[in-house]
Amino acid sequence: MKDLGNLKYFLGIEVNRSNQGIFLSQRKYVLDLLRDTGMLNCEPIKSPMEQNHGLEECKDQIPANKGRYQRLVGRLIYLSHTRPDIAYAVSVVSRFMHNPGKQHMDAVVRILRYLKSAPGKGLLFSKHGNTDILGYSDSSWAEKGDRKSTSGYLTFVGGNLVTWKSKKQKVVSLSSAEAEYRAMVKGICELLWLKGLMGELGFSSQSPMKLFCDNQSAIKIAENPVQHDRTKHVEIDRNFIYEKLENNEVEVPYVSTKRQLADMLTKALSHSDFADSLVKLGIYDIYAPP
Structure with missing residues (x-):
């Protein structure tokens, strides 16, 4: 056995320590994902899924590239280990792995656009x-x-x-x-x-x-x-x-419903409600400019 010091990076998960606590993120993983998909210069968006999206499988849908869709969703599933903010959106798009359509691929692209807005978001663990x-x-x-x-x-x-x-x-x-x-x-x-x-x-x-x-x-x-x-x-x-x-x-x-933190895991919220939930859950971006 060998002591390699404090953990800093493991399987795509970055660990940062400060006086505030321990911060977990997958910033490099996100940037690599955006680079591999050609989305580094895309227009960012404030939420990972559109409200009242109504995504379902249609008989006359335009088919999407099944292999590419499955690879993208698989990478997003791994990313959700430190990003509960995309958990609901990833759960929805993963339901169509067997037969994805254009509308489902558009939903995946929207998640990528959301990730572009804050690739360094993660979880802060502090003493309470x-x-x-x-x-x-x-x-x-x-x-x-x-x-x-x-x-x-x-x-x-x-x-x-x-x-x-x-x-x-x-x-x-x-x-x-x-x-x-x-x-x-x-x-x-x-x-x-x-x-x-x-x-x-x-x-x-x-x-x-x-x-x-x-x-x-x-x-x-x-x-x-x-x-x-x-x-x-x-x-x-x-x-x-x-x-x-x-x-x-x-x-x-x-x-009360307004204080129900699990709401973001069962439906797509408005931009303001979504941003408010992130703060309450302790999801921050330490890389964001002050």
């Missing part, structure tokens, strides 16, 4: 005086096309964003509460995994973890053990969540 574990879960409902919903969750440890996910649900939800409930289950599973990991590292906590949700119906279903028509489709999920609430492992407090 605690090791509390909490998360946010959210869901869209009945999206255009197959009518399946998209789940999204974010988790924080000690005030720092550590994991996130945006993924389309496997089945159609019959109500917005059901869609939110499925997203809540994924968020709780992630919190439990983080709690176990922190325990193995010697950071144990007896206080319940918090998963913030902006759907009052989903919260009431979680707290109410009575079986009824609204929960028969998610009976296993309902019992799982209720067990964790009863054991005081997790709490599901309500958060």
